Every structure is written in C-alpha cells, then in structure tokens.
Amino acid sequence: GAVVSQHPSWVICKSGTSVKIECRSLDFQATTMFWYRQFPKQSLMLMATSNEGSKATYEQGVEKDKFLINHASLTLSTLTVTSAHPEDSSFYICSARDRGQATLYGYTFGSGTRLTVV
Amino acid sequence: QKEVEQNSGPLSVPEGAIASLNCTYSDRGSQSFFWYRQYSGKSPELIMFIYSNGDKEDGRFTAQLNKASQYVSLLIRDSQPSDSATYLCAVNRGGGSNYKLTFGKGTLLTVNP
Numbered sequence: 001g002a003v004v005s006q007h008p009s010w011v012i013c014k015s016g017t018s019v020k021i022e023c024r025s026l027d028f029q030a031t032t033m034f035w036y037r038q039f040p041k042q043s044l045m046l047m048a049t050s051n052e053g054s055k056a057t058y059e060q061g062v063e064k065d066k067f068l069i070n071h072a073s074l075t076l077s078t079l080t081v082t083s084a085h086p087e088d089s090s091f092y093i094c095s096a097r098d099r100g101q102a103t104l105y106g107y108t109f110g111s112g113t114r115l116t117v118v
Numbered sequence: 119q120k121e122v123e124q125n126s127g128p129l130s131v132p133e134g135a136i137a138s139l140n141c142t143y144s145d146r147g148s149q150s151f152f153w154y155r156q157y158s159g160k161s162p163e164l165i166m167f168i169y170s171n172g173d174k175e176d177g178r179f180t181a182q183l184n185k186a187s188q189y190v191s192l193l194i195r196d197s198q199p200s201d202s203a204t205y206l207c208a209v210n211r212g213g214g215s216n217y218k219l220t221f222g223k224g225t226l227l228t229v230n231p
Contacts, residue, residue: 046218
C-alpha cells in the first residue's frame with residue numbers, strides 16, 4: 001500500500017530556532033500534500049494545502065511566513081517552522097493525495113512529528 | 119454549527135460487544151466519508167470509506183451512510199481491547215479544489231477486557 005515517510009518522528013529545539021519536517025511519498029506520486037497540526041486531546045487542524053510546483057494555500061489564522069511549505073516534487077514536501085516558540089509545540093502530520101487514485105479513497109498519512117520547543 | 123460533529127466520549131464497551139460511533143456533517147455537498155482510527159501519539163490510519171447511502175462492511179467494521187440525514191456511523195462488532203483508540207470521522211466535498219478532508223474532533227473508545 002501507499003506509504004508516506006515522515007521525518008523526524010520527534011524533535012526538541014530551542015526557542016527561536018527553525019525546524020524542518022519532511023514527508024516523502026515512497027511508492028506513489030503525491031500531487032497534493034496536506035499539513036495538519038494536532039494539540040493534545042484535540043482533532044487534526046488543517047494548516048495548509050500544497051500542490052506540487054505551486055504555492056501552498058494556508059488556512060485562516062495560519063501564518064504563512066512562520067510555517068514555510070515547499071512541495072517542489074511529486075514525492076517530497078517539507079514544512080519549516082521558523083523562529084519556533086513553545087506555543088508551536090505540537091504533533092505535526094502530513095497527508096498525501098495519490099495522483100493515481102480517486103479522492104474518495106482517502107489519503108495516506110505520515111507517521112507524524114512531535115515538536116517540542118524549549 | 120460545526121462542519122463535522124462527533125460525540126467526544128469516552129465511549130466504553132465491554133470486550134465482545136458492539137461499539138457504535140456516530141458522526142453528523144453540515145455540508146450537503148459532501149461526497150465521501152471516512153473513518154480513521156488514531157492511537158495515542160500516533161497518526162491516523164484509515165479504517166473505511168463510504169460514498170453511497172447504505173451499509174458497507176469490512177470484517178468487523180460496518181460503515182453506514184444516510185445522506186438525507188447527513189449522518190454517518192461506524193459499528194465495530196466483537197470489540198477487542200486493541201480497538202481502544204480515538205475514532206475520527208472525516209468528510210470530503212470532492213472534485214476540483216475541494217480535496218481537503220474536514221475532521222470531527224473524534225470519539226475516544228475504550229474496550230474493557
């Protein structure tokens with residue numbers, strides 16, 4: 001089945017530094033990548049949607065200059081949290097839409113990245 | 119009104135019982151519906167999807183969809199302790215640029231041995 005490899009699985013960084021999270025689709029082409037954030041005991045909140053080769057579309061309230069998304073190829077998308085602060089500590093998850101599969105079959109999630117900013 | 123609503127639970131059932139999880143949605147244009155299971159600290163995994171009215175069965179799981187009532191449910195038969203997790207309902211409007219999934223807050227299910 002389709003697999004999305006997400007790295008790192010966890011990261012601890014100092015306040016003010018930047019962190020890059022990678023998601024790779026291993027056996028399919030991901031035309032669209034969705035980036036979510038999940039706080040403890042909360043549901044997934046969509047942060048942004050990126051299409052390969054295009055600028056990402058951010059959800060209302062998400063700072064695009066803080067959460068930089070790059071989707072330069074059909075197999076790789078990255079999320080960079082710039083100037084991270086403790087309130088950015090969360091579980092970040094990517095989800096990929098397979099180019100060769102109808103939307104109704106759903107998307108494949110990465111394994112998630114636990115970010116802790118100290 | 120929230121787009122996708124679920125009872126947050128927790129829903130507690132004994133081992134071997136049927137667990138019933140419910141979800142309502144507000145957008146009548148929604149075309150496909152998904153149930154994801156999420157264990158604590160892990161990312162969601164797809165259990166089932168449904169897009170036609172009626173029932174869809176896969177092993178111990180049955181998804182039910184009623185578009186007129188804007189209601190989708192998930193039944194888990196012969197519940198096992200390993201089924202203890204948060205179950206997320208998601209809907210998709212489908213087509214064009216409307217590819218994103220909208221998730222409910224999830225229902226925490228606990229299956230007691």
